[in-house]
Amino acid sequence: MLINQASDVDPSSALPLQIAEPLLDRLAAIRADVLRTLAGGEPVYGVNTGMGAMSKVRLTEAEQRVHQRNLLLGRAVGGPPWLPDDEARAVLLGRLRTFLNGDSGVSVELVQQLVALINSGDLPRIPAEGAGSAGEIIPLAHAFGPLVELGPKEGIALLAGIPGATGRAALHVVRARRLADHLTTVAAGAIAVVGANRAPYGVGAGRGDDVLAEELARLLELAGPEDAPRGLQAPVSFRVAGQVIAHVRRSIADLDAAVGRAFDGVTDSPAYLGGEFVGTAGFHGIDLTAYCDHLVVALAHAAEVSAARLHRLLDPAVTGLPAQLAREPGPQAGLVAVHKRAVATTHRLRRLTLPTAIGTAETSNGQEDVQTFSWEAVGNLAEAIRLTREVTACELLAVYQAFTLADRPLPPRLQAVADVVPPIDADRPFGADLTRLLETVLEP
Structure with a gap:
């Protein structure tokens, strides 16, 4: 299935996905703007600061380099029962759907990683229960653990919102x-x-x-x-x-x-x-x-x-x-x-x-x-x-x-x-x- 715009993503579909080049170009342009804005050094929640009660803590450059990956690791506290495969795929598709809107400012590389994970059929184990927080960061941390190459802001973007419930x-x-x-x-x-x-x-x-x-x-x-x-x-x-x-x-x-x-x-x-x-x-x-x-x-x-x-x-x-x-x-x-x-x-x-x-x-x-x-x-x-x-x-x-x-x-x-x-x-x-x-x- 060729995805020309965000609304083309169907969480009920089992077809392989491919993102059209014009859409990828648009996302790449947004990503470039995001990186320029981040380079200004202003505090951005979850990117150069901690999260939740730790949001007032500013992170050093070294801390920022591992922070986005740590956001996923430290929140993967769920366990069985796991979602069935069709629902797990719907979670990934829901996240992809929101990324294609452009608001998250993630890289084309991360989008392509996500597409490859969906198309592989090797779906992550996502806990069916115990989200227990504003949003759904616990199940999303499990869902996107396989996406290991994360740049600035991409860890928090993977955890944001309710894409899993929506999908x-x-x-x-x-x-x-x-x-x-x-x-x-x-x-x-x-x-x-x-x-x-x-x-x-x-x-x-x-x-x-x-x-x-x-x-x-x-x-x-x-x-x-x-x-x-x-x-x-x-x-x-x-x-x-x-x-x-x-x-x-x-x-x-x-x-x-x-x-x-x-x-x-x-x-x-x-x-x-x-x-x-x-x-x-x-x-x-x-x-x-x-x-x-x-x-x-x-x-x-x-x-x-x-x-x-x-x-x-x-x-x-x-x-x-x-x-x-x-x-x-x-x-x-x-x-x-x-x-x-x-x-x-x-x-x-x-x-x-x-x-x-x-x-x-x-x-x-x-x-x-x-x-x-x-x-x-x-x-x-x-x-x-x-x-x-x-x-x-x-x-x-x-x-x-x-x-x-x-x-x-x-x-x-x-x-x-x-x-x-x-x-x-x-x-x-x-x-x-x-x-x-x-x-x-x-x-x-």
């Missing part, structure tokens, strides 16, 4: 959009198989809300018409599917916009702006943190509604099918334990919904006295996506079995389920079926 959030936006599509498909299958009245999904029900109107149209199209509904009203968990998933989609869009603001805004500190170094607060990340939290809550609600529909699918009064979707109720337990797994998963998911930015603590002798924990917020989001997929798989298995027991063909969007889940004629370890659904039909 990971961009990756999870892509995953959350796929998950929202799965939520729609499975909910539509449940609506169809119980013969729910289609009135709640009509065009008029989306008035004043384009996102909702589009979601209702999707559900209606996928569920198909119902000439003779089983009742005047289906259970609430069926009727509100459009509102629930529309809210998930809005929350994804809100987070995506916050990711764009974080990438396009000033993240470096000190940033090189208008020919001078400016201390900024681009590391705070409350915007990104808040919208990660918002999406977690939306997913938790969607998972709870999905689990509720699953419970209704086990009820003959709702479906007209054998109890617990067992082929032979009594001798067989059917899918009751699948619902229990969904209940346990939603319980765990609820515990992720506490606002991440609540509970600041002082560090660095009071110099850093506020945090938003954006690194932890995006970690919670990753877990929320995983758990919501798990609940969705449980509902999908029940929808599949309901269609089978009703002797009705699966809708086209659900045909792939039959390729990985054998017919359910008796009790068996359904965990294996759920795993196959998660690995294939409900791909992350």
Whole structure:
């Protein structure tokens, strides 16, 4: 992938990268200006001074030569669990994206080192937890430890801002959009198989809300018409599917916009702006943190509604099918334990919904006295996506079995389920079926 401008960097992409020459020339010109400004000897935070509570300490020339490397070494205090490779790559891509804005004033050589590290596939081990500071200097110190040739200001530039959380959030936006599509498909299958009245999904029900109107149209199209509904009203968990998933989609869009603001805004500190170094607060990340939290809550609600529909699918009064979707109720337990797994998963998911930015603590002798924990917020989001997929798989298995027991063909969007889940004629370890659904039909 040829990168002509900063916005070309896609943290969800696995393509090899190459930076276009005009962009490298622009960065080289900025770097030359940075070095000239530094030669003037004025104090520049983290470059010729210490950091945090040590920022009042001026460094000698000899100290400055090793200081940028020491900034990374002394802050690599994390440990396992480590980020999975795709998230580790997203951290590196996030840092590259911010460097290409030019505010950091790093050298072309450092940018090329970073590109080579990304393209090598030999990704650093980055701690998934324990950022514990304003910004994310601990995980970033681990991420960029392999970049050993650092010039003036380049160590502090590698540690500045929240590029890791932003890159990971961009990756999870892509995953959350796929998950929202799965939520729609499975909910539509449940609506169809119980013969729910289609009135709640009509065009008029989306008035004043384009996102909702589009979601209702999707559900209606996928569920198909119902000439003779089983009742005047289906259970609430069926009727509100459009509102629930529309809210998930809005929350994804809100987070995506916050990711764009974080990438396009000033993240470096000190940033090189208008020919001078400016201390900024681009590391705070409350915007990104808040919208990660918002999406977690939306997913938790969607998972709870999905689990509720699953419970209704086990009820003959709702479906007209054998109890617990067992082929032979009594001798067989059917899918009751699948619902229990969904209940346990939603319980765990609820515990992720506490606002991440609540509970600041002082560090660095009071110099850093506020945090938003954006690194932890995006970690919670990753877990929320995983758990919501798990609940969705449980509902999908029940929808599949309901269609089978009703002797009705699966809708086209659900045909792939039959390729990985054998017919359910008796009790068996359904965990294996759920795993196959998660690995294939409900791909992350």
